Amino acid sequence: MGDEDVDGKCKIMSACSSAKLFLFMVPLVVVSGFVFVNIGPKNPSSFLTSLSTNHLSPPLLPSSPSLPSASAPSPSPGTSSLSTKVETIQGDYNRTIKLNPVNISSTSSNVTSTASLKVMKKRVVSNLEKIEFALQKARLSIKTASMDDPVDDPDYVPLGPMYWNAKVFHRSYLEMEKNFKIFVYKEGEPPLFHDGPCKSIYSMEGNFIYEMETDTRFRTNNPDKAHVFYLPLSVVKMVRYVYERDSHDFSPIRKTVRDYIDLVGDKYPYWNRSIGADHFILSCHDWGPEASFSHPHLGQNSIRALCNANTSERFKPRKDVSIPEINLITGSLKGLVGGPSPSSRPILAFFAGGVHGPVRPVLLQHWEDKDNDIRVHKYLPKGTSYSDMMRNSKFCICPSGYEVASPRIVEALYSGCVPVLINSGYVPPFSDVLNWASFSVIVSVEDIPNLKTILTSISPRQYLRMYRRVLKVRRHFEVNSPAKRFDVFHMILHSIWVRRLNVRIREV
Template structure:
């Protein structure tokens, strides 16, 4: 069966919450009543959220036993809260059971790629929004790990990614043959998740996966085909242990004597520029490749007002979340990176964005932030931290649920027309 796609107008330059892509058959067969029922529920949720957007200033905050989103850290706190509650009430996810660990249903839970493994594991254990009946699902999760594929399938130093791409292509072929759901939407209600640098490239193994499906990626690079209206930016979180509390919290502004700090490898297109201009040249902007022995990286971040987060080989940097954890205002340096949860979070309220061309002016830009403004920004960093916390088991509004909410918004952007 063939399909056509129609894009509708978006909301506030971001199609989430309002715009929709319609997927409809060019040749209609008998009605799919179950799908129509699912779409009716989504249409009602879409309407409720649109109403919340229109009336954000005319309604008191919604009640919530855990957290009430308020304040400038959100683009629209009221609409986000309403959307989140609608997600909890309605959203159902089906995880395909096909595939064997470690390439499927498994992933790294410690390392720079931990977000990938933690999500896969949490999704396997999820009860509230996971359904075992695919007929009730709004989205379908393809539970492969690109990190595990690289470890188990890729031949080191071969520069040949065709075995990884073939694995994904064959997996989708199995699912599309066994189930009707992939072909029904050409993948538009399916999602994959990868924190590996190669995630975007490997996703091109199937044209519909790349162009139609929701790709949840740490490497959220618009210059490489990342589409914010359908794809999701995944936070890169470098977890070295299960004890996260040691990585959280920091002193007030008055106990942070360093203006800005960065230490990291000289790789990628951005860091060489940063190191050239600032390495070892200014005590206020402390930039280095390697810290002296005995100097703690985390302590240096805790002593700094701003933590520099330049892109490396790829656009994402784990320093963004590290800075948020340690209450250091993140300075994102890069031009093509879509920041995580930017459909609901107002990043300019608690971070600084600097283009590569402005790296020589870093000190002037950061020194121009007044003490009062900085205190506000740091307070907002502390407020937004809950949305990046990794909890076991997951808790409401934490990073796992924020990822699900981003997927929920993208699914609201798609309307499937019932057919069988």
């Protein structure tokens, strides 16, 4: 029965019908409840949020437009008559919005007759409705975590100021482990699909693809049970095998991405069902953002897990996922994790690297070979070990290059060196969960001349706190094979899980 029928037929109710309505609505209200999710920072760019009750007009935040419904952006001919509607869950972690997926307005006088109730009971619940109901339950569970005692966990219990809300993150992570299912499209052949580099600066592409291909916990072979759908393409491989070097012609990559989405869109109903909103890609190549806009709905609607998480290049923190750039030269962490205690770190700050991008020239102009405490080099002195310099430094300077991401951030964490982030428009990895200001120093480009003053103003006591937090938080950036709980693979999955909680796909 549609809302129009209810509103048209049930404006005036008898006492009997009112009582029946009350008995019918109470369990629905109890089931739907009010969900107030609080997992992240206290600002409008938060992620785990609550959902509007109004199906027709989901609430919007001026700073972050919602995903379009089926009518916007203009769909391609193949998606002009969609049978679903996508809604974003808006709000921030402390400004809460009601969740009421059964769409019972608090001011409406809706009545359902006994005959209609029988019809409703006989109606078959779709797979999509089951999925959305399970996500609704997960949101409610995550909300209640902020009021519960910490959950015992044999592996790790998140605690401390490194997390915006440790208990809520932990509950969300456990809900992910319990519920989250991912369908990996089988279409496509290596090396462009189902393959990626594992021993380079782009190693996260290959490592993630490999883990997804071999995973048995989160991967499902039944797409009707999937919460999200993975498009297993590798932009790195496309640059190598499809792009003609120095041609400056990006069209072959665009065509490859577009053809793949058209293929899965024609073969399966899921892409068109959500206009791509429950699909995701992962790319660590600098051209990942550009490749994602090869198809308008992929760039606009889908979840994009990117190393190059630059807001000036259309990265949307509410929808997209920032992942760490990790340079695994040997393909493993052997010899990369660990370092001396703070008392054995005589160097205040260190950086060595090429001059490219807008930030590094400023850094070298002010600090290259000019201070014994701030060791900034374009090239390391002969016989000097880069990794030893990081291990002997209290702070490791991580400026942006051509792109905002840098493997130095993770290298610093691995070495027990407090990162100093200098960039513009960069969203650090997992910042929906992690409070980067608690274990790193964030410096604007304009403050580069004051770098030593900023670092020396940090008291020894505060530095020790930050150092200990670095040691605790680096587990979230470690690459393991097979993957381990709370490591980088699972943190990426959790970020995707959170973005899926941020949208609701409903049949219309």
